[in-house]
Amino acid sequence: MGRGVLTDRVRIPRLVIAGTQSGVGKTTIVSGLLSALRRRGLNVQSYKVGPDYIDPGYHALASGRPCHNLDSWLMPQERLLSMFAATSRGMDIAVVEGVMGLFDGGRGGVASTASLARLLSAPVVLVVNARSAGESVAAVVLGFKQYDPSLTLAGVILNQVGSDSHQAMVVEAVERIGVKVLGVIRRADSLKVPERHLGLLPVTENAADAVLESIHAAISGQLDIDALLELAGKAPELTMLENPPLPATRQVKIGVAKDEAFSFYYPESLRVLEEMGAELVPFSPLRDAALPAVDGLLFGGGFPEMFLQQLADNQPMLDAIRAAAGQCVPIVAECGGYMYLCRRVTDFHGKQFPMVGLIGENCLMEQRLQTVGYVEATALVDSVLCQAGETLRGHEFHFSRMEPADAARPGQPAFRITKNRSGQSAPGGFAGPNLVASYLHIHFAGNLAAARRFVDACGIYRNRNRGAN
Numbered sequence: 048m049g050r051g052v053l054t055d056r057v058r059i060p061r062l063v064i065a066g067t068q069s070g071v072g073k074t075t076i077v078s079g080l081l082s083a084l085r086r087r088g089l090n091v092q093s094y095k096v097g098p099d100y101i102d103p104g105y106h107a108l109a110s111g112r113p114c115h116n117l118d119s120w121l122m123p124q125e126r127l128l129s130m131f132a133a134t135s136r137g138m139d140i141a142v143v144e145g146v147m148g149l150f151d152g153g154r155g156g157v158a159s160t161a162s163l164a165r166l167l168s169a170p171v172v173l174v175v176n177a178r179s180a181g182e183s184v185a186a187v188v189l190g191f192k193q194y195d196p197s198l199t200l201a202g203v204i205l206n207q208v209g210s211d212s213h214q215a216m217v218v219e220a221v222e223r224i225g226v227k228v229l230g231v232i233r234r235a236d237s238l239k240v241p242e243r244h245l246g247l248l249p250v251t252e253n254a255a256d257a258v259l260e261s262i263h264a265a266i267s268g269q270l271d272i273d274a275l276l277e278l279a280g281k282a283p284e285l286t287m288l289e290n291p292p293l294p295a296t297r298q299v300k301i302g303v304a305k306d307e308a309f310s311f312y313y314p315e316s317l318r319v320l321e322e323m324g325a326e327l328v329p330f331s332p333l334r335d336a337a338l339p340a341v342d343g344l345l346f347g348g349g350f351p352e353m354f355l356q357q358l359a360d361n362q363p364m365l366d367a368i369r370a371a372a373g374q375c376v377p378i379v380a381e382c383g384g385y386m387y388l389c390r391r392v393t394d395f396h397g398k399q400f401p402m403v404g405l406i407g408e409n410c411l412m413e414q415r416l417q418t419v420g421y422v423e424a425t426a427l428v429d430s431v432l433c434q435a436g437e438t439l440r441g442h443e444f445h446f447s448r449m450e451p452a453d454a455a456r457p458g459q460p461a462f463r464i465t466k467n468r469s470g471q472s473a474p475g476g477f478a479g480p481n482l483v484a485s486y487l488h489i490h491f492a493g494n495l496a497a498a499r500r501f502v503d504a505c506g507i508y509r510n511r512n513r514g515a516n
Contacts, residue, residue, distance in 0.1 A: 079266030097146030132287030346384025
């Protein structure tokens with residue numbers, strides 16, 4: 048499962064939009080580019096390097112298609128390539144937005160934009176923030192060009208340019224070192240996208256259509272779209288792998304929490320559950336009064352901390368989840384889902400809200416980031432996700448922390464979690480007979496055994512309670 052089969056060599060016009068560092072405007076520029084390409088009548092597929100959940104929402108709004116994550120830490124290379132082939136097939140162009148700076152990633156540069164550009168043999172366009180700099184921009188670009196000659200750094204997009212004279216100075220300097228300028232973006236307040244503690248505000252929570260329209264108006268005319276299309280068309284052919292087909296019939300139904308509070312899911316990760324025979328049934332913990340008739344529950348990450356009153360007030364849903372847990376429905380919860388299933392959450396202002404209460408822990412929101420980065424999680428006990436001793440690859444990013452609701456009776460931690468960068472490890476999460484919850488975000492494409500175990504647990508529940516279909 049997951050390796051696929053070789054296809055013929057295929058030609059996929061593609062390019063990677065990278066940055067010198069975080070915060071240079073990659074997402075804004077890529078969203079404007081996607082919008083401009085779509086309005087030309089082109090079929091465009093976008094991708095985001097790394098584990099980000101928020102930026103892909105802006106991509107999808109601009110392109111009209113779901114954005115997919117490319118992360119060589121969270122999923123194996125073969126699966127990444129097969130997903131890229133399946134989702135880019137028939138597209139006029141594939142646009143990949145990088146993560147952080149071009150060469151930044153996990154420890155040793157794992158899952159960096161540069162590593163993905165090499166894997167996809169894709170030309171790189173570097174976004175540079177030219178604010179408060181002149182000819183020095185050329186020195187920065189030259190350094191990126193020479194740092195790794197195996198990459199094709201094919202051009203730059205200059206952002207935050209202040210005036211005609213500023214533009215002339217920087218463009219002349221960059222082109223003097225033999226690098227083409229493919230866009231010049233002037234400073235504009237309309238290009239600011241609302242942000243908060245985990246980054247950009249998700250598209251589900253702001254007037255994203257209006258934001259995107261402003262971005263399109265400000266950016267599309269400042270990019271050399273024809274040159275970018277020509278560049279993408281020069282990318283060499285690739286030998287790709289096909290995704291496994293979806294089964295004709297589904298053996299189990301898994302309820303997936305999906306609304307403004309719970310929106311962090313990788314499309315390809317959910318597809319793995321479908322490949323293994325699951326039908327995914329969305330429901331809203333914010334608005335629904337009852338759970339759908341399902342054999343398992345999946346609570347992804349998101350921003351429950353921004354909807355605590357509404358979640359706490361939806362008593363019928365809280366009761367329905369407790370009842371499902373009492374019936375031993377298999378439940379997996381990640382990050383925001385973990386918070387929702389604990390006893391209570393204390394928000395940024397110290398106000399407490401009762402939650403589902405399946406986990407004997409309380410969640411406290413903090414002003415400072417608690418954890419970010421790639422991790423390995425070794426199971427301490429058997430669960431519906433993995434057996435004791437098995438290790439999952441994942442990612443953590445959260446501003447909250449957990450503490451036992453009863454210090455005298457701490458719960459059973461699910462994992463020993465080891466940080467990729469520092470090697471530090473500590474127990475984390477919660478595991479029960481039919482429940483596993485933690486801050487860990489995993490991608491099922493990179494944890495196939497966990498996906499299989501979860502779907503099988505749902506099948507056991509279905510057969511025991513409803514009879515085999």
